[in-house]
Amino acid sequence: MKYYNYTLLIAFRLILASGILIIAANTVVAQTISDSTKVELNLNAYNPQQYVIADITIEGVKYINPETILSFMGFVKGDTITLPGEDISFALKKLWAQRYFSDIAIYASKIVDNQIYLIIQLTERPRVSVWDFKGVKKGEAKDLREKLRLRRGGELSDYVLKTSTDLIKEFFDEKGFRKAEVNIIQENDTLVPNAVKVIFDVQKNDKVTIKKIDVFGNKNISKGKIRKQMKNKDASIWNFFSSKKFKDQEYPNDLEKIINYYNQKGYRDAVITADSVFYLNNKKLGINITVDEGQRYYFRNITWVGNSIVPSTTLYNILSIKKGDVYDVVAMNKMLYADQSSVSTQYNDQGYLFFKVEPVEVNIVGDSVDIEMRIYEGKQAVFKRVNITGNHKTNEHIIRRELWTRPGNLYSKSALERSIRELAQSQNYDAEKLTAYGEGFFIDANERDGTVDITYNVEEKSNDQVELSGGYGGNTFIATVGFRFSNFSIKNIFNGKAWRPVPSGDGQTLAIRFQTNGTYYTAFSLSFMEPWLGGRKPTSLSVSTYYTRETNASYFYQSATQSLETYGISAGIGQRLKWPDSYFTLYTGISLQHYILNDWQYNFLFSNGTSNNLSFNVILGRNSTDQPIYPRGGSDLSLGVQFTPPYSLFSPNKDYKNMSDDKRYRWIEYHKWTFKAAVYTRLMGDLVLMTRVQFGFLGYYNQDWGYSPFESFVLGGDGMGFYNRYGQENIALRGYTNASITPRLNNAYAGRIYDKFTLELRHPIIMQPQANIYGYVFFEGGNAWASFDRFNPFAIKRSAGLGVKLMLPVVGILGIDWGYGFDNIPGNPSAGGGQIHFTFGMPM
Numbered sequence: 001m002k003y004y005n006y007t008l009l010i011a012f013r014l015i016l017a018s019g020i021l022i023i024a025a026n027t028v029v030a031q032t033i034s035d036s037t038k039v040e041l042n043l044n045a046y047n048p049q050q051y052v053i054a055d056i057t058i059e060g061v062k063y064i065n066p067e068t069i070l071s072f073m074g075f076v077k078g079d080t081i082t083l084p085g086e087d088i089s090f091a092l093k094k095l096w097a098q099r100y101f102s103d104i105a106i107y108a109s110k111i112v113d114n115q116i117y118l119i120i121q122l123t124e125r126p127r128v129s130v131w132d133f134k135g136v137k138k139g140e141a142k143d144l145r146e147k148l149r150l151r152r153g154g155e156l157s158d159y160v161l162k163t164s165t166d167l168i169k170e171f172f173d174e175k176g177f178r179k180a181e182v183n184i185i186q187e188n189d190t191l192v193p194n195a196v197k198v199i200f201d202v203q204k205n206d207k208v209t210i211k212k213i214d215v216f217g218n219k220n221i222s223k224g225k226i227r228k229q230m231k232n233k234d235a236s237i238w239n240f241f242s243s244k245k246f247k248d249q250e251y252p253n254d255l256e257k258i259i260n261y262y263n264q265k266g267y268r269d270a271v272i273t274a275d276s277v278f279y280l281n282n283k284k285l286g287i288n289i290t291v292d293e294g295q296r297y298y299f300r301n302i303t304w305v306g307n308s309i310v311p312s313t314t315l316y317n318i319l320s321i322k323k324g325d326v327y328d329v330v331a332m333n334k335m336l337y338a339d340q341s342s343v344s345t346q347y348n349d350q351g352y353l354f355f356k357v358e359p360v361e362v363n364i365v366g367d368s369v370d371i372e373m374r375i376y377e378g379k380q381a382v383f384k385r386v387n388i389t390g391n392h393k394t395n396e397h398i399i400r401r402e403l404w405t406r407p408g409n410l411y412s413k414s415a416l417e418r419s420i421r422e423l424a425q426s427q428n429y430d431a432e433k434l435t436a437y438g439e440g441f442f443i444d445a446n447e448r449d450g451t452v453d454i455t456y457n458v459e460e461k462s463n464d465q466v467e468l469s470g471g472y473g474g475n476t477f478i479a480t481v482g483f484r485f486s487n488f489s490i491k492n493i494f495n496g497k498a499w500r501p502v503p504s505g506d507g508q509t510l511a512i513r514f515q516t517n518g519t520y521y522t523a524f525s526l527s528f529m530e531p532w533l534g535g536r537k538p539t540s541l542s543v544s545t546y547y548t549r550e551t552n553a554s555y556f557y558q559s560a561t562q563s564l565e566t567y568g569i570s571a572g573i574g575q576r577l578k579w580p581d582s583y584f585t586l587y588t589g590i591s592l593q594h595y596i597l598n599d600w601q602y603n604f605l606f607s608n609g610t611s612n613n614l615s616f617n618v619i620l621g622r623n624s625t626d627q628p629i630y631p632r633g634g635s636d637l638s639l640g641v642q643f644t645p646p647y648s649l650f651s652p653n654k655d656y657k658n659m660s661d662d663k664r665y666r667w668i669e670y671h672k673w674t675f676k677a678a679v680y681t682r683l684m685g686d687l688v689l690m691t692r693v694q695f696g697f698l699g700y701y702n703q704d705w706g707y708s709p710f711e712s713f714v715l716g717g718d719g720m721g722f723y724n725r726y727g728q729e730n731i732a733l734r735g736y737t738n739a740s741i742t743p744r745l746n747n748a749y750a751g752r753i754y755d756k757f758t759l760e761l762r763h764p765i766i767m768q769p770q771a772n773i774y775g776y777v778f779f780e781g782g783n784a785w786a787s788f789d790r791f792n793p794f795a796i797k798r799s800a801g802l803g804v805k806l807m808l809p810v811v812g813i814l815g816i817d818w819g820y821g822f823d824n825i826p827g828n829p830s831a832g833g834g835q836i837h838f839t840f841g842m843p844m
Helices: 006-037 066-073 087-097 138-148 158-174 223-228 248-264 312-319 329-338 343-348 396-400 413-425
Strands: 049-059 080-083 101-112 115-124 127-134 181-188 195-203 209-216 271-279 284-292 298-305 356-365 368-376 382-389 441-446 451-457 465-473 476-488 508-516 521-530 540-551 563-576 584-598 609-623 634-643 671-684 687-699 712-715 728-731 753-768 771-785 797-808 812-821 833-840
Touching: 049 066, 049 101, 066 087, 066 115, 080 087, 087 101, 127 138, 138 158, 158 181, 158 195, 209 223, 223 248, 248 271, 248 284, 248 329, 298 312, 298 356, 312 329, 312 343, 329 343, 329 356, 343 413, 382 396, 413 441, 413 451, 687 712, 687 728, 712 753, 712 771
Parallel strands: 049 115, 127 195, 209 284, 298 368, 382 451, 712 728
Antiparallel strands: 049 080, 101 115, 181 195, 271 284, 356 368, 441 451, 465 476, 476 508, 508 521, 521 540, 540 563, 563 584, 584 609, 609 634, 634 671, 671 687, 687 753, 753 771, 771 797, 797 812, 812 833
């Protein structure tokens, strides 16, 4: 077992090898030539001789192909070399450069006339049979192996050892161990010839953290605000949850962010005059930063030159900077280039892809700055080629119909962004990759001919879902089988070759689900959705049919004496509108349900007979979110009404109040209104605030006829609902048990009006095609009332908590929440407090 100082060893070996090679090239070769040819040769440097290589013999190699070695040397059999000369020296340098050998010698075995026979004597470096680590945790060793990418069987070289040592130190430096030491242990492998075991013995020593960051020279901006701009944080109380380790790679960025912050506040001359990072002791660092703020500046006159397409008044309005505003260069550049409604976007959306604007300070008077905006509009560009790559499953025309960028159209930045958004909304492609330039899309612009080629690189992901489950508990067996195919192709359903495993590629959705536990509960549903009916316009067609049966047989072996059966069918058309803008949609649908009740005493207002529900549904929506799984911006709004014909108004003389239930509810009537709004605001990075408001109201046409016996808003809990009862709309309110906030009348749900308010602060954990995971904290409140005269929008039941949601391609969305309900529920004292909720899908 040996420890080496490799810096001194490398230098010594290079000097020694160079000396030996010079002697070998001039004396060994000379002696061999003289003895072999028995002809006196003058090897004086002033009289070099040329020789033809008759043969080259490689000796001493085991692992490397001799032909590979010859390719390194620069000459082969039949070539002419000059001795003495640089041919041999050049070959030696080339061989040493490969780092495969620990010793190299080139000499001549004999010379016949001008024919020379060369021997290349090599000693291969030992091979590494084992790479291992000492003094590190198991997880750290795994990460180091991935970082170093060392392979067993490779040759051992000083270069590999040095670079590996540097990477190990860098690895632990990033973890705060700035004084980590690495010693290299080599052991001969007794089982493998010419092989060694290499062990990196790591001494991490004490972790080093930042104790204090001090700022000097600041007069107008506080030290706290300056320190807040930095990613490196000190041990102050405000950074209790932040890492205190020093990040070398972030430190230059921190200094730049401080100057940018000063620039935002109008201090255009601010500079950092000195900075230092120093050890306070073996465990603590200190950072001193000295700034020279300079004076504060303000905008005075802004003029535009070179603009002929967009009037200066329009550009002034977009820029939104007035005379006397603080001289904020960062905000100015954002409104010129980066903002969604920037000056650059204004030009880009009219085809001026090659537009440029340069703000120039033309005059500084006291604390005021005059800016001249020098514009180069260029010529308009058109889309020439629109390419699609990466689609191995989805038919190309299915992708193209979602694009707003068409060959021959003028270039538009908004059209490009909208195309990416529409592809992401389909959920068949990786939304995170789609939005990344260079990964999801590429732009190749040619200013000479005014054209632009764009390539969309879609990474398809499996969005199909399979549900196969079974279990036994409470003397009840429950089995569920469900399939959801989100990229289905119904036209290929009879094409045997298309079943891989199902026909796919046309973007249609087919869902089938069956659930039963025997006599107590049985449900079946089948639905289909075509997003582009006819293939020319984004008009969707959706159809579904379903059946449920619920009884009072709690155990699968019992006979049922009470039951509720529901048959249903529905169809709907969805359209994308052009007004007020293209984010608006209109959905119109019709549904028919048939209920059969046999002494059913649960949840509804009547228990025996049959009932029918013919209803129409209209929903006006606007969805501008950038993607469906983890939106970082935009909003999702909807206003809906579901209504039946007003049968009681057609026969106003009937006595509905005293009519039997089976006659009064033969055809039920109601009107139900809902409003839902969610706004997503990116706060910083990927941190997103979701704000949501919901409201629902159930009304009747005739007071004597009353409310629908089946319709109700059921508020509280996870919002999933134990069984699917059509007519009941389940709304989540975390921190309370299921349905606990819903009023009841005669053992039936009577939630006729509700409101709900939610604030949710989200941050992603993993965003990959295989899984999307994000965590959040939430604050929400809501309530439900039995009638409008009891409605009080501010008398809400409040809760707060945290949770995690996972989007898995095969399973769908899974969530777990812990919520705490702060308010008591009359008659149900255990409804609030700490509650754990499991969710499947996206509850309301």
